[in-house]
Amino acid sequence: MPCAPVEFLLQPATRQAQAVLHDVLLPGDIAIDATCGNGHDTAFLAEHVGADGHVIGFDIQREALTSTRKRLPDALQDRVTLVEASHAEMLEHLPPDVAGRVRAVMFNLGYLPGGDKTLITRPDTSVAAIHTALELLGPNGVVTIVVYTGHEGGREEAEHIETFLKTLPKSSWDVRVTYTLNREVDAPYLIVISRMSR
Numbered sequence: 687m688p689c690a691p692v693e694f695l696l697q698p699a700t701r702q703a704q705a706v707l708h709d710v711l712l713p714g715d716i717a718i719d720a721t722c723g724n725g726h727d728t729a730f731l732a733e734h735v736g737a738d739g740h741v742i743g744f745d746i747q748r749e750a751l752t753s754t755r756k757r758l759p760d761a762l763q764d765r766v767t768l769v770e771a772s773h774a775e776m777l778e779h780l781p782p783d784v785a786g787r788v789r790a791v792m793f794n795l796g797y798l799p800g801g802d803k804t805l806i807t808r809p810d811t812s813v814a815a816i817h818t819a820l821e822l823l824g825p826n827g828v829v830t831i832v833v834y835t836g837h838e839g840g841r842e843e844a845e846h847i848e849t850f851l852k853t854l855p856k857s858s859w860d861v862r863v864t865y866t867l868n869r870e871v872d873a874p875y876l877i878v879i880s881r882m883s884r
């Protein structure tokens with residue numbers, strides 16, 4: 687998974703998000719998948735937090751959580767807790783001692799591939815969830831967000847999120863965006879938020 691900078695830039699946004707977190711996650715870490723979908727990111731996180739780590743995954747669709755559970759190899763099952771709830775309510779579903787100890791939170795916005803395309807992430811709940819995710823992060827924690835603007839409401843969601851992220855103080859947060867200038871305007875892109883200090 688580690689790759690040279692140019693190789694990193696040439697990858698799709700979903701792979702870039704994993705490449706970033708490959709270098710961030712340590713055995714024993716706590717990580718959150720805020721949008722489980724078909725479980726690719728949950729499985730990735732579970733692999734990287736090791737046997738002593740834990741992953742908590744959220745999705746509003748039971749179908750997505752079933753798909754995620756099925757994707758996990760037996761060896762990773764015990765290190766993953768799946769919650770059928772909106773990521774905007776994640777705080778209510780996490781043990782209190784997790785606050786300030788989370789190393790990574792992944793968001794992969796939009797709809798469930800192969801599922802109901804009307805069940806999408808929404809501007810207000812996404813911003814609320816990102817806000818909570820930042821509060822949960824521990825030292826050197828990172829939030830990745832893969833943003834899709836090709837579906838109805840996607841661009842509005844992206845604008846809401848970027849407007850919020852621009853308000854984060856630069857002394858505490860680094861916010862980077864990786865997108866491609868000469869592709870279709872709706873190509874998915876990656877936002878990476880890193881905690882600079884605590």
Ligand SMILES: C[S@@+](CC[C@H](N)C(=O)[O-])C[C@H]1O[C@@H](n2cnc3c(N)ncnc32)[C@H](O)[C@@H]1O
Nearest residue numbers: 721722723724725726727745772773794798807
């Ligand atoms: C693009 S998919 C995620 C793909 C996934 N990360 C993977 O690796 O397969 C987006 C998912 O977000 C979920 N979703 C939509 N609104 C949500 C919300 N408010 N809270 C949590 N999940 C939500 C959808 O049900 C869908 O499964």
